[in-house]
Amino acid sequence: MKIQYLGQNCFLFTYKEKTILCDPFYNYKKAESGFDISAQKIDYILITHAHGDHIADVGEVLKHYPEATIIGQPEICAHFENAENTNDVNLGGSAKIDDLKISMVPAHHTSSFPNGSYGGVPVGYIFRLPEGKNVYLAGDTGVMADMQLFPQLYGYLDLSILPIGGHYTMCARKAAFAASELLKTPKVIGCHFDTFPAIEINHENALSQFKEKNVELILPKLGESFDI
Numbered sequence: 001m002k003i004q005y006l007g008q009n010c011f012l013f014t015y016k017e018k019t020i021l022c023d024p025f026y027n028y029k030k031a032e033s034g035f036d037i038s039a040q041k042i043d044y045i046l047i048t049h050a051h052g053d054h055i056a057d058v059g060e061v062l063k064h065y066p067e068a069t070i071i072g073q074p075e076i077c078a079h080f081e082n083a084e085n086t087n088d089v090n091l092g093g094s095a096k097i098d099d100l101k102i103s104m105v106p107a108h109h110t111s112s113f114p115n116g117s118y119g120g121v122p123v124g125y126i127f128r129l130p131e132g133k134n135v136y137l138a139g140d141t142g143v144m145a146d147m148q149l150f151p152q153l154y155g156y157l158d159l160s161i162l163p164i165g166g167h168y169t170m171c172a173r174k175a176a177f178a179a180s181e182l183l184k185t186p187k188v189i190g191c192h193f194d195t196f197p198a199i200e201i202n203h204e205n206a207l208s209q210f211k212e213k214n215v216e217l218i219l220p221k222l223g224e225s226f227d228i
Helices: 028-033 058-064 075-080 145-154 172-183 205-212
Strands: 003-005 011-015 018-022 044-046 067-074 087-089 092-095 100-107 122-126 134-137 157-162 185-190 216-218 226-227
Touching: 003 044, 028 157, 028 205, 067 216, 075 087, 075 157, 092 185, 092 216, 100 145, 157 172, 172 185
Parallel strands: 018 044, 044 067, 067 087, 134 157, 157 185, 185 216
Antiparallel strands: 003 011, 003 226, 011 018, 092 100, 100 122, 122 134
């Protein structure tokens, strides 16, 4: 699996020639990431919750790729009524893409559309690869006790993608605690940081917080890709 960071909580996952764009918000920092939606192939749109910085570019994706399938909560899928294909998963359920299983798990946050309407509950996802590797995409969340159940239910979490910006989500200190004490994950890609003034972070401090917990923290650059 290849993972490309496009800013905030927007990632492009590529697995066996299938592409999954999470929380489309790529236009905000497009000049820095170099991401061009017209040059991509988007098969799936994965959404964690309804806030504007997670759905802003869904309409543009569907304009270019009308057959792309939206994966999200029933309220999310119902909101995008013009989408040709949706997969309305709910908590405890999973979506399957070939031999990849994407399981929906809770997140501790809020969720409403920009117009104020109800967006369903916020969620995260665990990507369960057939070779036994697991990747946790937390979405926007604070620390929660449910996190300690994830490795018990789904297996060892080889990589976790956690918000670290504070203010709206966990800060680096709390995310480091969650990674080490609850998720038992050895490696974290940070997200939801430096996008706006309220979530700007001290990079050295963030790296230090994770180092103290013996967890590797990656602070991705816009457009940077990783392989697992």
